Amino acid sequence: MIEIKDLHKSYKMGNNSLHVLKGINFKVEEGELVAIMGSSGSGKSTLLNILGMLDELDEGSYTLDGVPIKNLSETKAAQYRNKFLGFIFQSFNLINYKSAAENVALPLYYQKVPRKERQEKAMQYLEKVGLKPWAEHLPNELSGGQKQRVAIARAMAAEPKVLLADEPTGALDSKTSYEVMDLIQKINDEGNTILVVTHEEDIAHMCKRIVHLKDGVIVEDKKVEQVRAEQYV
Amino acid sequence: MFNRDNWKEIFDTIQKNKLRTFLSGFTVALGILIFVVLYGFGNGLINTFNEFFEDDATNTFFVFPGRTSMPYKGYKSNRQIEFDNSDLADIEESFPLFLEYVSPRVDRSGMVKYKNESNNYTTRGVSESYQFAEKTIIMKGRYLNQEDIKDKAKYAVIGRLVEKDLFKNESALGKYIDITGSVFKVIGVFQDDAGDDEERRIYIPYTTRQLIEKNTDKINQIVIGFKPEIGYAGAMAFEGQLGKFIREKKYIDPNDQRGFFIRNVADQLKQNQQFAGVLQIIVAFVAFGTIIAGIIGISNIMVFVVKERTKEIGIRKALGATPKAVISTILLESVFITTVSGAVGMIIGVGMLSSLGDTLKDYFITNPFINMGTAIFATIVLILFGGLAGYIPARRAARIKPIVALRDE
Ligand SMILES: Nc1ncnc2c1ncn2[C@@H]1O[C@H](COP(=O)(O)OP(=O)(O)OP(=O)(O)O)[C@@H](O)[C@H]1O
Ligand SMILES: [Mg+2]
Numbered sequence: 001m002i003e004i005k006d007l008h009k010s011y012k013m014g015n016n017s018l019h020v021l022k023g024i025n026f027k028v029e030e031g032e033l034v035a036i037m038g039s040s041g042s043g044k045s046t047l048l049n050i051l052g053m054l055d056e057l058d059e060g061s062y063t064l065d066g067v068p069i070k071n072l073s074e075t076k077a078a079q080y081r082n083k084f085l086g087f088i089f090q091s092f093n094l095i096n097y098k099s100a101a102e103n104v105a106l107p108l109y110y111q112k113v114p115r116k117e118r119q120e121k122a123m124q125y126l127e128k129v130g131l132k133p134w135a136e137h138l139p140n141e142l143s144g145g146q147k148q149r150v151a152i153a154r155a156m157a158a159e160p161k162v163l164l165a166d167e168p169t170g171a172l173d174s175k176t177s178y179e180v181m182d183l184i185q186k187i188n189d190e191g192n193t194i195l196v197v198t199h200e201e202d203i204a205h206m207c208k209r210i211v212h213l214k215d216g217v218i219v220e221d222k223k224v225e226q227v228r229a230e231q232y233v
Numbered sequence: 234m235f236n237r238d239n240w241k242e243i244f245d246t247i248q249k250n251k252l253r254t255f256l257s258g259f260t261v262a263l264g265i266l267i268f269v270v271l272y273g274f275g276n277g278l279i280n281t282f283n284e285f286f287e288d289d290a291t292n293t294f295f296v297f298p299g300r301t302s303m304p305y306k307g308y309k310s311n312r313q314i315e316f317d318n319s320d321l322a323d324i325e326e327s328f329p330l331f332l333e334y335v336s337p338r339v340d341r342s343g344m345v346k347y348k349n350e351s352n353n354y355t356t357r358g359v360s361e362s363y364q365f366a367e368k369t370i371i372m373k374g375r376y377l378n379q380e381d382i383k384d385k386a387k388y389a390v391i392g393r394l395v396e397k398d399l400f401k402n403e404s405a406l407g408k409y410i411d412i413t414g415s416v417f418k419v420i421g422v423f424q425d426d427a428g429d430d431e432e433r434r435i436y437i438p439y440t441t442r443q444l445i446e447k448n449t450d451k452i453n454q455i456v457i458g459f460k461p462e463i464g465y466a467g468a469m470a471f472e473g474q475l476g477k478f479i480r481e482k483k484y485i486d487p488n489d490q491r492g493f494f495i496r497n498v499a500d501q502l503k504q505n506q507q508f509a510g511v512l513q514i515i516v517a518f519v520a521f522g523t524i525i526a527g528i529i530g531i532s533n534i535m536v537f538v539v540k541e542r543t544k545e546i547g548i549r550k551a552l553g554a555t556p557k558a559v560i561s562t563i564l565l566e567s568v569f570i571t572t573v574s575g576a577v578g579m580i581i582g583v584g585m586l587s588s589l590g591d592t593l594k595d596y597f598i599t600n601p602f603i604n605m606g607t608a609i610f611a612t613i614v615l616i617l618f619g620g621l622a623g624y625i626p627a628r629r630a631a632r633i634k635p636i637v638a639l640r641d642e
Contacts, residue, residue: 049636054551054634055636074555074631074632075555078550078556079553081550081635082553087552093544093548095549098249110553114238
C-alpha cells in the first residue's frame with residue numbers, strides 16, 4: 001500500500017538547514033495498523049505529513065497504492081488526498097462554524113458526492129462513532145474526545161485507502177484515548193490501513209506493528225501482539 | 234463552478250460568518266450609496282442652475298440705460314441716457330442678420346381694480362414679440378398683437394394670479410379692469426413657469442402706455458431676441474456690435490462703462506453652465522474617490538478574511554480541496570456579497586435621491602438624480618474590484634502548502 005525508499009527531508013531556516021529525515025525505508029501492506037514512535041523532534045510528524053502529501057519530500061521515492069507520488073501539481077495532490085487519504089490530527093482541525101455533520105460531510109463535498117447522499121453518509125459515520133445525537137452541534141459544544149471522534153468520522157467518510165493519525169490521543173485523557181483507539185481498531189478490523197503517530201507505549205501496543213524513529217532513521221520495526229482497547233472502555 | 238451545491242456551500246459560509254459578511258457588505262453598500270447620492274447632488278446643483286434660466290428665453294439681451302461717467306463730444310459727464318421709439322427702429326434696421334425681434338419694456342406699478350377688488354400690480358408695456366422673451370404661456374384668449382401696438386389699443390393680458398385675485402372664480406376674459414385710472418379690456422390670461430411673481434403681471438401695448446403718459450416716445454428698456462442659430466460666438470459678436478452702435482448713436486465715450494448696460498442672457502447661461510460643469514466634475518471626483526475608498530475597504534477586508542481563514546483553507550486542502558475549489562469558494566463569496574450589497578446600496582441611493590425631489594432646494598439642489606447607467610457602472614466597477622480584491626489573497630492562500638496553512642493559528 002505504502003512504499004518509501006531512501007526518504008530524505010530537511011527544513012531550511014535562513015542559512016541553516018535541519019536534516020530531519022535521513023534515509024527512511026519503509027513499507028506498509030494493506031490492512032496494517034502501524035504505530036510510529038520516537039522522541040519529540042525525531043521526525044514522526046514530518047514523516048506522516050509527507051505520507052499524507054501535506055508536505056513534499058526532498059529525496060527518495062514514495063509510492064501510494066501503486067502510484068508514484070512525485071512532482072504532483074497542487075490539484076493532483078488534492079485529488080489524491082481526497083481519494084486515498086484520511087487525516088486525524090492531534091488538534092482535531094474541525095471547521096468551527098460547521099456542525100459535526102457538516103464537518104464529516106466536507107470531504108464528500110470535494111468528492112462531488114450529491115448533497116443528500118453526503119448528509120446520509122455523514123450521519124451514518126457519526127452513528128459509527130456514537131455521535132449521532134450530536135450531529136447538529138458545533139465543535140465548540142463538544143468535548144475533546146467527541147471532537148476527535150467527529151474527526152475520525154470525517155476521515156472515514158471519504159472511505160480512504162489509508163488513515164493517517166498524528167497523535168490522535170495526544171489531547172485526550174487515558175479513558176477517552178482508549179475509546180478512540182477502540183474506534184481505530186474497529187476501523188482497522190474492517191480492513192483499512194492505518195498509521196498512528198504516538199509516544200505513548202500503551203497506545204502503541206494497541207497497534208499491530210511498532211516503528212521506532214530516532215535521529216531521522218528507523219531504529220526498530222517490530223510486529224506486536226495487539227492489545228484490544230475495548231477491555232478498558 | 235456555478236452548480237447549486239457550490240452556492241449552498243457559499244450561502245452556508247456567509248450565513249455562519251455574519252460579522253464578516255456584514256462588514257464587507259456594509260463597506261460596499263455604503264460606498265455605492267455615497268457615490269450615488271453625491272453624484273445625484275451634483276446633478277441637482279446643475280438642475281438648480283439651469284432652472285434660473287429655464288423659464289426665460291436664453292437668446293436674449295436686455296439693454297438698460299444708465300448715466301454717463303465721462304464727458305464726450307461736447308456732452309458733459311453724468312448725463313442720463315434715454316431710449317425712445319426711434320432706437321427700436323434703428324436697431325431693427327441695423328442688425329437684420331442677428332435679430333429675431335426687438336421689444337421695449339416699460340414697467341409701471343399701480344392700483345388695478347375690478348368691481349370691488351383691487352390690488353397693486355406691475356403693468357408692463359411691451360410689444361407683441363415680448364412673449365418670446367418671457368416664454369409666456371397663454372391659458373385663454375390671446376397675447377397682444379401687432380395691430381394692438383399700432384392702434385394703441387387699451388387691451389391687457391393678465392397673469393393667472395391677477396385673474397384669481399381680482400375675479401375670484403369668474404373668467405376675466407372680455408371684462409374691463411381699471412389700471413391706474415384707465416380702463417383696459419382683458420384679452421388674455423397667461424401663466425409663466427417662473428412662478429408667482431411673474432404671474433402677478435399685466436402686459437399692455439407699450440404704445441398705449443406712452444399715450445397715457447402724455448404721448449411720450451421714451452422707453453425704459455430694450456429687449457432684443459437674436460436668432461438662436463448664430464450660436465454663442467455670434468451672440469458675443471452681436472453684443473459687441475450692438476454696444477458700439479448704441480455708443481455712437483447716444484454719444485457715449487467708447488470707454489464709458491456706465492452709459493448703458495447690456496445683460497447677455499446667453500453669456501450668463503454659458504458662464505453658469507461652466508460653473509455647474511466644474512462643480513459636477515468636482516462632485517464626480519469626490520464620488521469616484523468614494524468608490525476607490527470602497528475598493529480599498531473591501532480589499533482590506535478580503536485580505537483579513539483570507540488571513541483569518543488560512544487554517545480553514547489548510548483543513549479543506551487536507552480533505553481534498555483543489556486550489557481552484559479554494560479560490561472559487563472565496564471569490565464567489567466576495568463577489569456574491571459585493572453584488573448583493575452593491576445593488577442594495579445603489580437602490581437605497583437611487584431611492585433616496587428620488588424621494589428628495591425639491592426638499593433640498595434651499596441648498597441649491599433641485600431634483601437630484603443619477604442616470605441608471607452611471608449607477609450600474611459604478612456598482613459593476615466595485616464588484617469587479619471587489620472580486621479582484623478577493624482573488625489576489627485567495628490565490629495566495631490556495632498556493633500555501635497545506636501543512637503551512639494547518640500550522641496557522
Ligand atoms: N516547518 C518547520 N520548519 C522548520 N523546522 C521544522 C518544521 N517542522 C518541524 N521542524 C523541525 O523538525 C524536527 C522534527 O519535527 P517533527 O514535528 O517531525 O517531530 P515529531 O517527531 O513529530 O515531534 P513531536 O513528538 O514533538 O510531535 C524538529 O526538530 C522540528 O523542530
Ligand atoms: Mg509531531
